[in-house]
Amino acid sequence: FGSSYPSRHAFPAILSFWRRVSGRAMAPMEVFLEKIPQDGQIGPMQVVHWAVRVGSGAASRCYEFESDGVQVGERTTCDHGYKITKQRLGVTKKSHQEIEQWVEKFGHDTEYHVAGRDLGAGKNCQDFAVELCAFLGVDTSQLPWRQARQVEAAVGGAIAAASALAVLGGVLARFWCRDTRRDDTMEVRVDAQPVAQHQQRESDEEQAVQKMLGMGVPEHKARAAWRQSGGNLDRAVEIAVIAA
Numbered sequence: 001f002g003s004s005y006p007s008r009h010a011f012p013a014i015l016s017f018w019r020r021v022s023g024r025a026m027a028p029m030e031v032f033l034e035k036i037p038q039d040g041q042i043g044p045m046q047v048v049h050w051a052v053r054v055g056s057g058a059a060s061r062c063y064e065f066e067s068d069g070v071q072v073g074e075r076t077t078c079d080h081g082y083k084i085t086k087q088r089l090g091v092t093k094k095s096h097q098e099i100e101q102w103v104e105k106f107g108h109d110t111e112y113h114v115a116g117r118d119l120g121a122g123k124n125c126q127d128f129a130v131e132l133c134a135f136l137g138v139d140t141s142q143l144p145w146r147q148a149r150q151v152e153a154a155v156g157g158a159i160a161a162a163s164a165l166a167v168l169g170g171v172l173a174r175f176w177c178r179d180t181r182r183d184d185t186m187e188v189r190v191d192a193q194p195v196a197q198h199q200q201r202e203s204d205e206e207q208a209v210q211k212m213l214g215m216g217v218p219e220h221k222a223r224a225a226w227r228q229s230g231g232n233l234d235r236a237v238e239i240a241v242i243a244a
Contacts, residue, residue, distance in 0.1 A: 029055045030091055032052070032088055034053050036048065036050070038078065049078040051078070052064070054136070062075055063099065064128070090139060099135075106132075110122065110123050110128075212237065212240055217237075225240035
């Protein structure tokens with residue numbers, strides 16, 4: 001009687017086939033940040049919803065977090081007809097199954113708050129995007145500044161956070177995602193200059209830290225030295241050398 005099992009000579013071909021199939025299944029997928037404008041403004045800024053798209057074409061999935069919780073689908077649930085912009089962030093080796101498991105856990109463990117973790121008691125779509133990108137293994141430093149942080153910087157940081165939250169929460173809660181009502185006259189007046197200054201200080205610090213890292217200074221010592229130096233690189237290097 002003939003055996004129903006493949007001969008030992010067939011196993012190499014079978015193994016090679018499964019390796020090819022597995023390789024295709026685990027091929028890295030592209031990761032994009034989708035920026036979806038919403039009705040309403042925060043001073044000079046239009047409110048923008050963030051979603052993360054993984055993959056290309058029909059096989060791609062859009063992952064997002066909004067007032068109804070986490071959402072996974074072919075397109076965002078927060079499209080109000082404005083032009084959606086995409087920013088490529090890199091690639092991930094995570095599968096859609098792994099991503100959906102992470103997203104489900106995030107939704108279960110996280111309370112939604114329109115103002116986000118900087119000014120609120122929960123997290124919003126932009127916080128979700130940052131954390132999902134970290135899980136996917138893409139460089140989160142490519143992401144734009146979260147709008148809640150820009151507001152916090154513009155109104156003077158933690159001291160003014162409570163009053164900013166009251167205004168910001170009211171505006172965003174009215175306009176976010178599924179609410180399609182428009183009121184272009186309503187806005188929070190935020191001076192953009194402090195935001196730009198804060199961003200410049202952060203950029204200067206990162207450049208200085210990178211230079212000191214290249215000189216062999218540990219990162220924590222480089223940051224501490226920069227802050228003690230008052231923004232003077234030569235002085236920061238002296239402080240770091242003395243500390244070492």
